[in-house]
Amino acid sequence: MDARTEMLKLIRNRRDGFSLQQPFYIDPDFYKLDMELIWYRDWLFVGHNCEIARPGSFFTVQVGDYPVVVVRGRDGEIRAFHNSCRHRGSRVCNTERGTSARLVCPYHQWTYDLDGKLVFARQMAENFDKADFGLKPVACENVGGYIFICLAKEPADFAPFRAMMEPYFAPHNLVDAKVAHESTIIEKGNWKLVWENNRECYHCAANHPALCKTFPEAPTVTGVNGAESDPEMLEHWAKCEAAGLPSRFRIDDAGQYRATRAPLLRDAVSYTATGRRAVGKNLSDRVSTDRIGTLMLYHYPTTWNHILGDHAVTFRVLPISPTETAVTTKWLVHKDAIEGVDYDLQNLIHVWTETNDEDRRIVEENAFGIRSPAYEPGPYSELHEGGVIQFVDWYAGFMEPRLSEGERPVLRSVA
Ligand code: FES
Ligand code: FE
Numbered sequence: 001m002d003a004r005t006e007m008l009k010l011i012r013n014r015r016d017g018f019s020l021q022q023p024f025y026i027d028p029d030f031y032k033l034d035m036e037l038i039w040y041r042d043w044l045f046v047g048h049n050c051e052i053a054r055p056g057s058f059f060t061v062q063v064g065d066y067p068v069v070v071v072r073g074r075d076g077e078i079r080a081f082h083n084s085c086r087h088r089g090s091r092v093c094n095t096e097r098g099t100s101a102r103l104v105c106p107y108h109q110w111t112y113d114l115d116g117k118l119v120f121a122r123q124m125a126e127n128f129d130k131a132d133f134g135l136k137p138v139a140c141e142n143v144g145g146y147i148f149i150c151l152a153k154e155p156a157d158f159a160p161f162r163a164m165m166e167p168y169f170a171p172h173n174l175v176d177a178k179v180a181h182e183s184t185i186i187e188k189g190n191w192k193l194v195w196e197n198n199r200e201c202y203h204c205a206a207n208h209p210a211l212c213k214t215f216p217e218a219p220t221v222t223g224v225n226g227a228e229s230d231p232e233m234l235e236h237w238a239k240c241e242a243a244g245l246p247s248r249f250r251i252d253d254a255g256q257y258r259a260t261r262a263p264l265l266r267d268a269v270s271y272t273a274t275g276r277r278a279v280g281k282n283l284s285d286r287v288s289t290d291r292i293g294t295l296m297l298y299h300y301p302t303t304w305n306h307i308l309g310d311h312a313v314t315f316r317v318l319p320i321s322p323t324e325t326a327v328t329t330k331w332l333v334h335k336d337a338i339e340g341v342d343y344d345l346q347n348l349i350h351v352w353t354e355t356n357d358e359d360r361r362i363v364e365e366n367a368f369g370i371r372s373p374a375y376e377p378g379p380y381s382e383l384h385e386g387g388v389i390q391f392v393d394w395y396a397g398f399m400e401p402r403l404s405e406g407e408r409p410v411l412r413s414v415a
Contacts, residue, residue: 003029008403011396017389018377025190025370031322034191035064037402038301038395042256043141043148043158045303045316046070049078049175050145050335051097056114059097063318066151068138069093071103073114080140080149081116086133103135144169145177146303146314161257161299167246168259168295172307173284177332180311180339181349184328187360189367191301191319192395194327197363198304198315199223199387207362210354214268214275215294221262223386224251236263240292247295255394256300263293270310271351279310279343281334300394311343313352323367329356 001009007030010021023030046061047070058071060083067083069092085092090107102119103112111120116135121128139150141158143165148158187194197203201217208215216222220230227233227249240247240261247261268275269290277290290309298304306313312332319325331349339345369375380389 003027003033004403007033008400011400011403014396015377016393017382018379019196020192020392020395021377022370022375025193025367026322028322031190031319033399033403035319037399039064039151039319040066041150041152041156041402042301043150043156043161043299044301045146045299046080046149047147047316048145048177048179048314048330048332049142049147050177050332051179052078054099056101057097057099058093058103060091060093060095061149061318063149063151067091068149068151069103069135070140070147070149071114075115077115078140078142078147079115080138080147081112081135082138084136085110086118086135087121092135144172145174160252164250164252164257165259165297168261168297169307171245171284171286172295172312173286174307174312174332176335177283177312178335178337179330180333180337180343181331181345182328183349183353183356184326185356185360186320187325187327187363188323189325189363190323191317191325192391193363193366193370194317194325194359195300195391196388197359197366198298199391200381200385202381202384203362207358208355210273210351211271213273214264214271214351216262216265219384219386223384224249224255224258224390225386227260227262232263233260236293237261243288243292245287245292245295254397255390256398257298259295259297261293261295263291270308271306271313272347273350277310278348279333279337281337281342282309283307283311283332283334300391311348325363327356327360329353 044063047059051059052072055072055074058069060067060069068080069083070080072078083091083093085105087108087110090105092103092105094106109122110118112135113119116137118130118133121130139155141148143162201222204212204217220226220233237247249260251258270277272278287309292309295307302317304315314330316328317325329352333343337343
């Protein structure tokens, strides 16, 4: 049986409320199907507008087999291109980030304008037409300071996501932020294990001593069920919405993205050891209250986020192999905040640096145990792991029709 048929069979026969079968977490062919049917098809968060604030600023990102460069043009527009030279395919930009008036391929110096047009190619044949050899564009959108790309030839409509998310993000003015710190860790586990771990706080009390000082482990906060009947959440939403901050729980029909605002514990206003603010300057001049808790956004398969009054912590997930996943964390502060004056960097990054490392260890242990021939899917806690059930249901619901696209129609026998 080929991998596609096998995966489809396992998805159709999976037990609701249970973790997935072993091949979903370790099998290279299943991984290829994940890449092809999700990662090469859907909108992916890659970075922030503020990281490429000036014309000519760019960053690169690798999504599976695809190297991509994201660059701000002279007109201020943000565009993405396949980072593969139209001469003989070399990577044009081979650094993580930079600023350049034009994109020059290091191999034979073919030179592209910031909008991807080929403007210089030395000593080519007379009939060579530069217009035929621009960098290939990648679909690129940005909303609320977040840049998304989509590798599909016909990307899904970005408008519904924009419409839902923009009101939540606009007040926080992340376009005018700056990245105070960035870290990338490689977790030795399949990307879905990284997500499963993220979508519950069943593990928090025993594993996250620093985070648990400020972040509630209540399933109404971390999951997708019951927030509307939690009086604390209702009160928090009412208070924040009265202050002009959209806060109520919202999720799209497919369950791919969700936003909600949640209070932090007791008097905490930020993710610090004391719960006191980490940055003296508010992230946004438009958000006056600092008792706004955290605005949480996830968008499968690439990002989860916490936006606070004084800073934001954003996360990007990128699969490296069937059993390795890169998690990039960025701490955003107001663009005018000065390290050593408005914030102490160690104080700012301490809680999530610790938490990330704790989560890495958890994911790696999870992955290790799943490799055992004795592993079999186990039941999620409905109370605490509603978010994981939702993630796995989303995954199965997304994959099933995509896997069956190539299926031959079943011919019914006529009696
Ligand atoms: Fe880029 Fe030759 S491969 S200039
Ligand atoms: Fe965790």
